[in-house]
Every structure is written in C-alpha cells, then in structure tokens.
Amino acid sequence: MRARRIMTNLRVADIEAAKEFYTGFLGLSTEEFNLGWVARYSSPGGGANVQLVTGDATAPEDSVISVQTDDVDGAYEEAQRLGYEIVHPLTTEPWGVRRFFVRDPDGNVLNIVGHSD
Template sequence: MVVTRIVANLNAPDPMALAKFYRLVFDLDLPFDMGWIAFLSRESTQKIELHTASQGGSGTELPVISIGVDDLDATEAAVRDAGAEVVYGPATEPWGLRRFFFRDPAGNLVNVVDS
C-alpha cells in the first residue's frame, strides 16, 4: 500500500466564506464546491506528512494545520490584510524553523512555516 495524499478538513460554519479567505491569503484554486464542503488546491509536487503532537512547540496550543510558504513575511501581511489575527510570532524557533500562528475566520489555529 502507498499513501497518495493526506487531506486536512477545517471545520467551518460557512465553508465558502472560509474557502474565500484561504483563496485570498494563499492564492489557492477552488476546483470543487458542494456547498457543505469546498476543495482548495494548488498544482505542486509535495511530500506526504502526518504529524502527531501533544502541543504546538514552545509551549503553544497545537494548530489544526501547518502550511509551508516560500515568503513568510508576505504571507503574514496577507493574513493581516485579510483580517485574521496573528496570535504567535513570527518567531525563529530553537529547532530552526521560522513561523507564526493565526486564527482563521472560523477560529481554527493555523501554523504558517517558512519552508
């Protein structure tokens, strides 16, 4: 057996409103919308990862998802411009990653990491 993908499902009372937020901040495509669920994607080659954890590191709450970006500062600005609250960082962690956390409009805690 080979795992071909792992998908994050973010809880949202209004899936399309949350999809709009993520499209705006991360420049994602919306290939599929059923009203109760919206699929966001971006064509790329990615490795598959699944993390298990008891906290988010540095004593933080565990985020529901981590998103790697190539420009952390620009992404932080996009998150703030979209009206989301940055609740941690940006910080360079003792293990070498630079990241920040924000709460999306549905209240999900998201980790954004410089990849």
C-alpha cells in the same frame, strides 16, 4: 500567499506510543523529524504524511495544520493586512523554521511556516 505543502497536525498523547500505528499499520515509514513534542512521518514516496503533536513547544495553542510557504514574512504581512487574528507572532524558532499562527474565520489555528531548505 502561496501554499507549497499542507500537513495535518494530529494531536496525540504520546508520539512514541502512536508511532507504531502510523508507521507499521499505515506504512508512513519515513521519519522526517522528531523533536519529542512533534514528529512527521511520511510514505516512502512522500505522497502521504502526518505530523503527530503532543503540544506545541512555543505557541500558546496547537495548530490543526501546518502550511509551508516560500514567503512566510509576506504571508504574515498579508494576514495582518487582512485583519486575521495572529495567535503566535512571526518567530524564528530554535529548530530552524520561521513561522506564525493565524486563526481562520471558523476558529481553526494554522501554523504558517517557512523552511530554510
């Protein structure tokens, strides 16, 4: 698998309440998306970003990072072949991404995601 982009998923109690800190204070002024339970904010040049998450809408656990890849199906097959624990099966989500969750050897849950863009 080849990672194209890795984003921190930061657990927050309320996205709207946290938004001012990350946009006003840290300057992550571009809201790439906001689904109510997860939102991504980036710097104007795109070099810095964070995803704020109140709780995943469809997965049984929250992930600590999201890893974007061009071949999510291949990554899923590789994770299975290597014997890694799949926390959330490969799924095409209603908001248009295809993803799965995998647990790393230290217990961290990663969201491996493919975008249609």
